[in-house]
Amino acid sequence: MNALSADTHSKMESLQIQIIRHMPAWEKLSIVDDLNETVRSLAICGIRQRHPAATPAEVHRMLAGLVLGEELAHKVYDYAG
16 A cells, blocks of 8 residues: 555554544544534634634635635625525
8 A cells, every 4th residue: 555644654554544444433523523623713713813803704704715615605695685
């Protein structure tokens, strides 16, 4: 098997893969959920650093632009009908 990570020893990488393969599905999903929440938090921190005066609603809208893309975020959040 080819190495997935250049900075991880191949034996340790094999052990990690073996552990992940034996995890129950709920545990894998929990890890993915935690990672998604971390990415969301980092994105919000970045938005707040770039726009310190933004209101919570503005931050939420900017996050939607990042997650959904501006075209869809505009359709969902900027609809005034």
